[in-house]
Amino acid sequence: MSNQPGSSTAAEPDQPEAAPVEVPDQAEAVPAGAAERPAYAPGALVLALVAAGWLAAMLWSTRAAITSAAAGVTAISLSAYALPGVITAALVAGAAVALATTNRIGRATLRFLAAVGTGLLVGLAAAVAINLTYADNATTNTIAGTTAAAAIIGGAMAGARNARVVGALATATLAAQVFVVLFSRARDPLSDLFGAGDTQQSMLDAAKWVSRTESLLAGLVAGLVAFGYLAWARRRAARRDGVAPDGSGSEPELSQLRWPAYLVAGAGAGLLLLLTEVIIRVGGHGLLDLAAALSEADQVAQTALGTSRIDNAIWLLFVGALTALIAFGRTLGPRPTVDEDEDEPAED
Known part of the structure; x- marks a missing residue:
């Protein structure tokens, strides 16, 4: 083409070719090997030891209660009363021990199978300990069977994709159970504070x-x-994946946790209590029926205890979930704002 004056191309200067913009590969933002590492739960070994110790303590206290000389014919009622605590402890122990065993396994199928197998071993160990130390009767078999089933279910939960949520759920449930035991010392003073008197109605309202x-x-x-x-x-996880302490650098997806994780973890203690109630109604209904058949008072007591356990689980579920979400929300910073000057095109 001609660049002579008057031609159509004379007014158009030569435009240099724009250099291609290199788009960084998103995979390069994640450190090498981070994608292959499972999002493991920290402190799983300590949690497993504490949970196993808590299960052993619950089994020992239940045995001491039902075999004491003062128990007599009320051993069935005491067994039915202690069964929910034992099952919840077995759920947590199965999940915690399985989590510690499968913490470094990356493949989902292998992780789930190993978690279920670990829960099975925990359940068998607990059932054998119960049969060897408790009296040989139908009540003992019910406690052993439901405890083993709870440990297996807890182990299956540890095979979930996000191990950190399972670890938080187990830790929160264990902390709530320890708190309930410690809170038992304050029940009598609180009953007096809430107006418990000589009448049965005032005692029920205070309770x-x-x-x-x-x-x-x-x-x-x-x-x-x-x-x-x-x-x-x-x-x-952020430190392991190479995020700077001052927050600079991109945080890999493995170390990120969204609000549903906090919601499930906070509600986990209540969910496990509801799961405990399901296990009791399915596997331990025979023991509950025996306890309710002792007398009319025992029947009323078992019905009231079942209703109270469900109410407590629902309260624990919603309060725990709301507390975890509020705490998580307070850690979120303000959304980044874009200056209006940057949106306006530059004037010639």
Whole structure:
């Protein structure tokens, strides 16, 4: 083409070719090997030891209660009363021990199978210990069977994709159960505070308020512990994946946790209590029926205890979930704002 004056190309200067813009590969933002590493739960070994010790303590206290000389014919009632605590402890122990065993396994199928197998071993060990140390009767067989089933179910939970959520759930449930045991010393003073008197109605009303107070405080404990565990796990994962302490650098997806993780972890203690109730109604209904058949008072007591356990689980679920979400929300910073000057095109 001609560049002479008057031609159409004379007014158009030669435009240099734009250099191609290199788009960084998103995979390069993740450190080498981070994609292959499973999002493991920190402190799983310590959690497994504490959970196993808690299960052993619950089994020992139950045995001491039902074999004491003062128990007599009330051993069935005491067994039915202690069964929920044993099952919850077995759920947590199965999940915690399986989590410690499968913490470094990356393949989902292998991880799930190993978790179920570990839960089975924990359940068999607990059942054998119960049969060897408890009296040989139908009540003992019921406790052993439901404990083994709970440990297997807990082990299966540890095979979930996000191990950190399972670790937070187990830690929060264990903390809530320990709090409930410690809170038992304050029940009598609180009953007097809530107006428990000589009448049966006043005692029932006071017991209801004491139970709600216990569930509310246990939910707060579970939610805060779940949030604290997930926040600690997130910091550990961020340091392992190469994020600077000042927050600079891109945080890989493995170390990120969204709000549903905190919701499930906070509600986990209540969910496990509801799962405990399902296991009791399915595997331990024979023991509950025996306890309710002792007398009319025992029947009323078993019905009231079942209703109270469900109410406490629901309170614990919602309070724990709400507490964890609020704590997580307070860690979120403001959304980045774009200056208006940057949006306006530059004037010639």
